[in-house]
Amino acid sequence: MNDSTKNNIHDKSYKDLFSNKETFLNLIQNFVNNTWGSQLTKDNLTLINKSYILSDYEEQESDIVYKANFNGNDVFFYVLLEFQSSVDFRMPIRLLLYMIEIWREILKNTKLNEFRRKSFRLPAIVPIVLYNGKKKWTSSKELKDVISNSKIFGENILNFKYEFIDINSYDKEELYNKQDISSAIFLLDQNIDRIEFYDRLKDIIIQFNKLSGEEKMQLKHWLVNINTEEYNFKDNIEKIFSSNKEEVLNVTSNISRGLEKLKEDGIEEGKAKGKIEGKIEGKTEILIKQLSRKFKSLPEEYIEKIKTLPESIVENIATDIFDLESLEDLKKYF
Template structure:
């Protein structure tokens, strides 16, 4: 990523020069490279292209290229830390990874309060939050076109938890029914395992062989515990712990 950011920065400066958008004295304006990361794993790449090149003896070392970017890793912050910041970026992070459906409603109330004097930002956040929720498989929400935070907040307060629990119940029911149809002899545990696999696939996509093996070897009580975690988990690791796949 550090190398890519250096390339992006160079291309940006070339474009600014081409369009004549430079400082009055001909120098280039400052640019702050930012990488916003919201993946499930912690960021491990270097943040300075200088660190991609091994030490060089002699004069060459001081001429190695340098370009450092600002990394904003959402997973580096806990929900309580984000809540204490009380700013819009922190609110965005918390909406993308809500601790619970109720947390989203609370965040909408805060945004409505913070943006009381900014109707343009209230509309922008309402549209973005609506689109974000409709993309989340665990809610399966179809919302009317809403561009008002307060209206969105009222609607979600009435229905969000209901939708979330209904989806969870539906996933369990479908999985149990499918498991029963495929082999009644294996009993309830197989139906629960199939329900869990179905929910995991909907929530996170393809499930690794390692996770499938854990499910296959688990007790009915353990599978029930995992089923209860699926709705609020951010990744498979939150449910099963670190995996090799």
């Protein structure tokens, strides 16, 4: 799967998640510094089923648009999902273009006599960028910063500042203390290794008592959809979410033990989302040794089959090794 496809899946998963009004409210009221968030309710929010992404960026990003009523007037919340590996220094300009598209559509659907009234007002648009990249965000957050001579002309030029939510910037303990759906998502989507991922997921299932049953199902759905490359990941998630608290400890412990075993045998942990660095040949040889020790001996035909397996399946056998009861259990991986 190429990076573009991965980003599209990630964007869509987040879009599905925050298209839920209550989840969007949780994000706004807990992660955006404002004085107006408390005025937003599920009842005065409307999800706009339209994207304003320019054709040049369709493969790179996604957006979510909400409309709310404030004191009898509409306001739009434009959320840009920015899940790229690099920082885009054109961000203020891109947001401006998206905002103009929203206003252009509103004007197009406004009657001429209404538009000519002195009382006519364009609706406010609040731009928000949600970012999960590893690199520090160094792009300007105000439009004036990408306009030449802006200091000279001051208020004579157009300007706005977008709200910025950097998923990787939040402290782990801060997110643990919040115990809400957005914090759970951020904890699992930060730049962490697989062992830490499963440890956090265990804590969320056991400790996040504020999460409703519906929110846990949202979390599960999101996890299943953003990790499509990992061979046994969906099964692990299903098992974890269907277990009681005591069972969750055992399930995640077994997964982590498998990952720790790989580390002890000299395999370096991967950087993010379950990938482990190193040559596939080395991993395969280590796995063969582990299986030979576990089952006393390993048939030559099994050894040859394991040597032909892709890296992701080799990793998943190593993860599941403590759950394997017989050589027959290996056949499902071939």
